[in-house]
Amino acid sequence: MKIFKDLPALVQALPELALSDWVDLPADAAAQLDAPHQSPAADLLKQPALRFVVRDANEAPRMGHKPWMPVAVLAQMHWPSPSDAVAWSRFLQAEFGRSQRFVENHDVWDEADLPEPYWQPADASLDQRLAHWYQGLQAHAWMDEEPAQARPFSRAELRLCEWRLGCNLPESLRDYLLQLGVLDWAERLLSPCFDLVAPDADMDAIGSVQVVFPGIADIVEMSAPEQALALKAQLSELVVFGDYLGNGNLWCFDRRDGSVWYLDHDSSPLLTRMFDDVGDYLDALALMSLCRSHAVAQGRDDGDEQAEVLLEKRFGRALIRKWMY
Structure with missing residues (x-):
């Protein structure tokens, strides 16, 4: 010492x-x-x-x-x-330190401030995507009659997360965590910060499938031998960064190319490639929040249905039904 x-x-x-x-x-x-x-x-x-x-x-x-x-x-x-x-x-x-870009206190949105749901263009800049995600956070906070409060993480915290994972975080996830960092909104994201004393017991931090969902060992064990080997190899390349509604179905990125996979332990297939990048998933969360708040502001209760229609147009019916049902 x-x-x-x-x-x-x-x-x-x-x-x-x-x-x-x-x-x-x-x-x-x-x-x-x-x-x-x-x-x-x-x-x-x-x-x-x-x-x-x-x-x-x-x-x-x-x-x-x-x-x-x-x-x-x-x-x-x-x-x-x-x-x-x-x-x-x-x-x-x-x-x-932590970014101050979005952390200043804001008043709760008035209904007149609620934008109609929209997608960013395919060639949107980082600033445009951050603004869209922040509007999604504001819309989610408005539903709870609270101001949106960014909770960014530091570069050092993300360095430590990446050191533990042995790979870089996808760029869009890194940008989100550095500038906004809110973990609970349309769905739940996992934290880049982990238990420094018992990291292999921390199921709320970004980490391997085996740590976040120990039950995966039973699923692999029940598979046929050849399938189990292939599944182990695929799971070893996935890093969990989100928990769909806390029900054990997980959002993962592939450490090799940053693609986003959905782990559905309730129905087959177990793993489905959903998006090319975590930014696509964050875009979808922002849209979902905007749809829900916009519907409530107009006295409607069909915000989820509206979001589903828009998501299916962008990503296809099969992927969205796998996600939502």
């Missing part, structure tokens, strides 16, 4: 540390970094009294401390020289 008096000292020592080592923080400092409306990350990480404890991965954190980052993730970052105070602060805020 090694204790570093400040972050620059830790960064300087990174080349000498084992990549498998972990860095821990005092529990109160870790809580401040995790707080939704935290102080600037640069200020928190530069506190004079803050100490960074490095331990072997097989050791438990010392009393009063919590895991923060593995050395492997910190070593991936392109650290500037701490002697350049401006660059150092900007870097800490960019890596460990």
Whole structure:
């Protein structure tokens, strides 16, 4: 175990540390970094009294401390020289802070503010897609008579998630989590943050099918031997990022090409390729929220039916029926 008096000292020592080592923080400092409306990350990480404890991965954190980052993730970052105070602060805020783009408080939408449901054009820019997803979040919040509140994750949190997965998050999912980050809206997304003490028991975090849905082992076991081998190989390439209505049917992306698959444990086939990209799925969630809120604003109760029609026109009846029924 090694204790570093400040972050620059830790960064300087990174080349000498084992990549498998972990860095821990005092529990109160870790809580401040995790707080939704935290102080600037640069200020928190530069506190004079803050100490960074490095331990072997097989050791438990010392009393009063919590895991923060593995050395492997910190070593991936392109650290500037701490002697350049401006660059150092900007870097800490960019890596460990959270985007403020959508986090300012907004009033609850008036009915007049509700847009009609719409799709973004196929060549929509990232800014246009983010605006569409945010409108979907606003529409969902309006149904609960609440203002939409973005809850973005930091770049460091996503780096840690990717380190655990051993692959990159799809670009559109990464953009959504960095800028918006709301996990519960039209359907439930899983968190990029996982239990740092018992990650293989965390079924609410983005992770392998085997961790998020342990029951998959029974399904594979009941398959014919050749089918079981093929199924194991396919499942090993899938990462779960969403839970359809909390019923155990899962949304997954393929770590090789980012395509989106639906795991339906209730009916055959078990796995269905649904979308080319997670962004298509997020577009669909935004449309569903807009359809529901627009129908309610007009005194109708057919928002889900309207969404289904529009989804079928875009993605085909067979895929939408697999999803919805």
